Amino acid sequence: MSDVSTPKPSKQRSLWSDAFHDLRKRPTVIVSVVVLLVVFAIAFFPSLFTSVDYKQCDIALTKAGPVSGHPLGFDEFGCDLYSQAIYGAGPSIQLALMVVVITLLVGGFIGVLAGFYGRWVDAIFSRIVDIFSSVPFLLGSILLLAMFRDVDLPLISGQFELIIPAVLTLALFGWTNTMRLIRASVMEARSQDYVHAARSLGAADGRIMFRHILPNAMAPVVSLIPLSIGGLISAEATLSFLGLGIKPPSITWGIMISNGAGWFTGGYPRLLIVPSIFLIVTVLAFVLLGDAIRDALDPKLR
Amino acid sequence: MRTKRVMSAIAVAAIAGLVVSACGSGGDDAGSGSQELNLGLGEPKNLVPPNVGESEGGEVTRLVYSGLYTYNNDGSLKPVIAEGQPTSTDNKVWTIKLKSGWTFQNGEAIDANTFKKAWDYTVYGPNANSGSYFFNKITGFADTQSGADPDGDGPQKGAEPKAKELSGVKVVDPTTIQITLDTPWVVFPALLGYTAFYPTADACRAQIEACNEAPIGNGPFKFVGKWEHKTSIKLEKWSDYKGEQPSYQKLNFTIFTGSNNSQWAPFEAGSLDIAAPTPDKYESAKQKYGDRMIEADSPSTWSLGFPSYDNIYKDPKVRQAFSLAVDRQGIIDAIFTGRGKPLATFIPTMIPGYTEGTCATYCKTDPAAAKALLDSSTWPKGKKVELWINSGGTGEKILKAIGDQLAKNLGVEYEMKNIEWNDFLQKKQDHKLTGPFFTGWQPDYADSENYMGPLYYSGAKDGSDNDFGYYNADFQKLMDEGNAAPTIAEAHAKYTAAEKILTETLPVAPLYTGRTSTVIGDKIDFKSVDRNPILGGIDFVKIKLK
Amino acid sequence: MGRYVIRRLLQAVLTLSVVLFMLHYLMSLAIQINGNPVRTFFGDKPVSDELLQATMEKFNLDDPCLKSVGDPCWGMFTDRMQQWSHFDFGTDFQSVKIGDSIANAIPVTLTIFAITTVVWALFGVTAGVLAAMNRGRFIDYLVRIGTTFTLAIPGFLMLILVQNIFGVIIGNWFREQFGRESFLSLIFQPTYSAKAPFLSLVIPGIALGVFGIAGITRLSRTSMLENLRSDFVRTAKAKGLKRTRVTIVHTLRNSLIPVVTVIGFALGDALGGSVVLEGLYNIPGLGLLAFNGVKTNDTAVVIAVVALASVVFMVTNLIVDLFYAVLDPRIRYE
């Protein structure tokens, strides 16, 4: 609006580096990044944080309070609550990251195609999106997982076998959001002059889509990544809570909450509170980071 | 031909339900002083006696219908419509005398013919009644069943049943029924208290579906309105009832279908009069309501089943080692806050035929012995144990606890295989479970035979017709002898000998019997509460409101 | 506009048919892979083949296609659609008419949604507007912190906490203090109570509302901020209009346009959330119906409820779009 609000060109920094500079200064960002670094470290190198094997449970110690070496005491099965909480981070985080990557790739690719070509390509994909979005996400996930999570998938084994069904389900219902977002920003970017310029130079569709449109259409999605990781961690916990996620003896925060929920008013609030705090703090950190990135990338929303 | 019987527990509800609430939940109405008893209930599957197969339906059916007999607290038969105990000279032909003057709530009279018609209806193959197998030892049962379907599920149908009536049931006169069995069986009367033998009115069978929604009973209570599915069932006192009348007017069941057992919270909120605390609420409940809590062992048993058909688990040493590795009391303490009893037998205490300590050798915790046994067995080192369970419910927790202990005491890794109930049943039946599985048994009738014959007896020598792939010739022989014994006492002696064989060979590792703790709301006269250990529930008819 | 509605409805019918078929296919596949759910009726009991067969026939699950994995079971699908065209939705495994179950469940779920929508509209929008009006001040920070926390606490965890804290701890205290029939005791219930169907839904409804409120609040705020900066608000100020009029007439109405659309979508999410909510609170609504249907593989119920959910979702969105046109005269649907 006002003349001055357009900063003078020569001093302007790039969108990303500007955002980065902006982010560096915020205390919430610093705190959440530190939290997330710790959480990621926990998720990928849990053994750094506890020497106790989370699978080593002694039923005789059920719900026992903290003792030396077991700072948070024991859960219902006599497993060390602290090491359970530490090892519970991995599957949730890995799942969230995998789902985000898949939805970004699939949703992004389809979104670019639909937004770029418009017409029937768009019509078809938009109908497909309609189909997915008209089945409530949680209901759909429950439906799929309840029916198929026990089905042995070929070619996948080990740790991933546990999370793959949930990953696929969440991705199946998650890509539509990314697709819609990307599609909208591609449609916006498509009519920009720099796209016309590339086209008038004779650039092929692929080049225009992936070199010109996609990088510019990513901004709104990028700020959503932390938010959706947070959301996926919640979603995974919800599924675990409903008994549809990862199976014991593997552990996730959702399973811990599910097991602990009943004890909250039953004399052992610790069993619910501990995993809840881990979960909430992690999601909170993602949410705060996502908010900050969005603010930094789109200052007018501040 | 499979000889296995009942397990009335159905899916999720059963595993959670038995342990947690068994049959009884109630509470008192909000102090309005009204003559109402408010109870919670899971959604029943069916309310027509021939087709009632699970505890929820049984609970309602027992209130709305009355049969020939019910059970005393010691498991013996208590005549209701019948006059005295069934009599037989050869344990093959049984005679039952009836009281006269009983009617259905629609006025239809009840006599020997009523029972015959009801039973004929029950067993007739095309009617697909789940209670029909109770009759399978009665002469002529096979003729009432449809022939095999020539093309499986294809369009062709199996042959029509040869007979519409059960030839083994005879109406001698309006107050006398005579039942003939294929072979002598001294335990047979124990079946007669079961809901499958309850009578149904002609009007009910004529419109069986309507009767399911609004039963025409003959019991102490009658339906008010219809069965409001998944919402409520409302009963009121039937004042023309010939038996023991309730002292209050109305009994309301609120039906709970939630994903967790949510009856405790409403009990605390005062909308239910009787409820069982969920395990996690048990300790606080005990503190708060200790003097109004009824704790009792339930007749259902829970075990870790072994796939004896599997090469790895064929070796009894493996099974023995696993059994010795499990700390039964620990599990009970942790998961049921102590409400349960470790099983050191195959038969629970309150069941006729129980003998103490039959499984003292292997039904205990002895990690050192377990490890030694496993090491000396054919167990392949490094093998991961797959533990199978149907998903949902408390069973998953128990199995995890078992897994934890196998890991701790035997040093084996384990993996949970939680699968859908239908898949689990199918795989179990098809011998496709590749590791130990959680299995429970709720008796159909109060006799030790019921805990063994239906489960481990095998017609085929490889055990392929029971879930465990278990076959033991000595066991088979002893069971046969027990069935043919002339007196109950002799039969039980044989059964106990058979049980001893099971405790050595362990087709399953007995784990525990459930223990219910039921809290009685303060609007109920606590002294009037009578809990029947055989039926596993509180006699609601006897309850008196303050 | 009429043309647009017709086109949208046609699209909706197409989408719905695909959704229905996908559901049907998934459910069939589940049976093909996991085994016939009818088997579970008998638990561990031995079932004679004829009994099983008779039961499967009773529930229309006897089609041989259910034995070959991957078979789309076209016949079953067309049969079901034919039934549906006569408004016959079949029966569930309890032989209850699904139409009746749904009819019973709808008012309950609608009550929850009504409470939820009121929460969104009343608290979400108001908070967003207030935050925007007081940008950078205390109330703005309060609202932003509040929304951040509601975003960070997973819905199911919030429901558990609400149930335990409000329903049990606080509720018990009220019951001790004021008696069980008191108004507060009825509101602070840990589960649905058929005796106080509306009152006992208030807290769950609010809890479900808290679920999605962050989005609504934040959107109201940004949309309000955007419009406050817009040229036409500047014009309105230049016209010497009072601040309240500038805010309400010239900013709020424009700002509500995107919020309305989001409420449409959010209701779709809430339907998912109601699955957890209704399970926890034992509320006999659509979510519980669907959840139990899924758990027991009750194909007919699942397809009917999810189809209903899709229809509601699509119709809601159509109405929202039309309402959008009413709110924003620039939108003209061809």
Next chain:
Amino acid sequence: MSDIALEVTDLKKHFPIKQGIVFKSTVGQVKAVDGVSLQLRKGETLGVVGESGCGKSTLAKMLVGLEKPTGGSISVRGEDVTRLGKAGMRRLRRNVQMVFQDPYTSLNPRMTVGDIIGEPFEIHEDAVPKSGRRRAVQDLLDMVGLNPDHINRYPHQFSGGQRQRIGIARALALKPEILICDEPVSALDVSIQGQVINLLEQLQDDLGLSYVFIAHDLSVVRHISDRVAVMYLGRVVEIGNEDEIYDSPMHPYTQALLSAVPVPDPTLRGHRDEIILEGDVPSPANPPSGCRFRTRCWKATDKCASEEPLLQIRQGAPHANACHFAAPRDVVHAVD
């Protein structure tokens, strides 16, 4: 005809208006460009002026192949490029390049200046060998008056005028003969406009380029053009040499247009022939019959409604116009 760089004959672009519930059918046409014929000689600048909606931008897009014409032909060096497939388009693109209006949106903000200017080389790999590309880009930067060391900077690090220079450098990368400049200076501040105009003129001199210069600012067009075409509702209504058009416009629309342009000279106030047109430009979806300008023309008669005036050289005029009643009228200079 060898001095013709670009020839456009009866070029048309009609955008269909579609309607329908399931299957859409065309119910009308927006005739954005409706029969335009132009010639661009080598080394000259052809100005195209008109108000918004007259079709000048669509024309520009067709000239560089961004829109496919509905009818007519575009020939470059005597070759009709609209009939050619991909190869033809590639050739067209080597020869005809575009400078865009908005220097803020026409440069990809995520690419460095080097990448932007070098992109043509990546697309047309035979233009410059890989090893020479960086050098070539730096030469281009130098040519448009930017510091060649800024090759790794991003567009936002430059001012509007500098960005427009980047856009010009990109357009020149493939050494085209023809530049289509679509409002190249209208987004710039007045003090910057001159810099860019001077650059374009200098490049024309140095490289022998031909320009199609599209603008709504008639003063700028006069300044830079050798010949000028005036467009109204998808048609050219008058075309001629710069001084012919400005000093003795024949078509009433041209006259009105010129008279409306304010001249930065207060001494002329009240001394110019002012024509104020009534009403708005009609919709191109439903243009008036006959002469399209007749609805706003003070000279219009029935003939104008029934008979479409062709663009031709008429009596009393040295250049082509499309008016039945063409007559010269000097609206630019002071008339006392």
Next chain:
Amino acid sequence: MADVKFQSEILPELDPSAPLLDVRDLQVEFRTRDGIAKAVNGANFTVNRGETLAIVGESGSGKSVTSQAIMGILETPPAKIAGGEVLFHGVDLLTLSKERKRRVRANHVAMVFQDALSALNPVYTVGFQLAELFRKHRGMSKAEAKKKSLELLDLVKIPAAAQRINEYPHQFSGGMRQRVMIAMALALDPDLLIADEPTTALDVTVQAQIMRLLAEIQAERQMGLILITHDLGVVADVADKISVMYAGRIVEQAPVLDLFGKPAHPYTKALLRSIPRLDTKGQKLEVIEGLPPVLTNIPPGCAFAARCHYAQDVCRTDIPLLETVAADRAAACHFSAEVINGE
């Protein structure tokens, strides 16, 4: 200067003999991410009744901010009026209470914005937005207000006004929308009209229509008109006097003929030479090299020094003040005498 409103219930203290608008040393700052931007850095000018003042400048020169500061519609924050007075007939508008400031708007001072499409509320009919003024300021009934609105639309020559009054802004063409804007500004018969780039978004033929309309109405009502534009051609056509702004300062102020004839500031001079003219054939354009300074970091001394041919060392250290250089005209240049006298 006929028809002066000597009484105003809103501003009873106004002094009819004082100039219509007298802006003194107006300073406006903006809080930005890069620091404080001095958008207006001491603006001084007066406008009398019936007079047209043009404020000319490039983007970022502070001309729009000045107009919004006068109207009192700056977003504060981020903007802040750091100093100065805006005297309307001697009453400082900046010190009035919020409520009185509000009532001054539209009643005494009105504004026409550049982009009518975004300046009109898209969700209300044109009639509603017009009538609102009468209903809220004059307390008229709906019917009365509608009647007055129709009259206004007729006044700004909107054909078929009776039908179009119920249409929405997006259904109008650009020119018609701008007429609606003007009608809205004129509704309450203000004494001063500020037109901020009123024709920039329009085609030339439409621009001519609008400028003529504005001129007619101004002449008829004897309003003061502040015309904000970057287009020197438009200025030459309608302005009585001109203020040239550069980097937040007024660098030159002069009657229109003087300014075009003999500019007193190098910037004005360069600007005039850098624009192509319709009536002359092209020779090479003179250009102003370099860029305007960044407002958050204005160099010491004269802001134009870096681009100025006349610049000496003094220009880089001392800020030239706006000083009278001849009758009725002022310039802010250390060398204005040299500039005004040619090369």
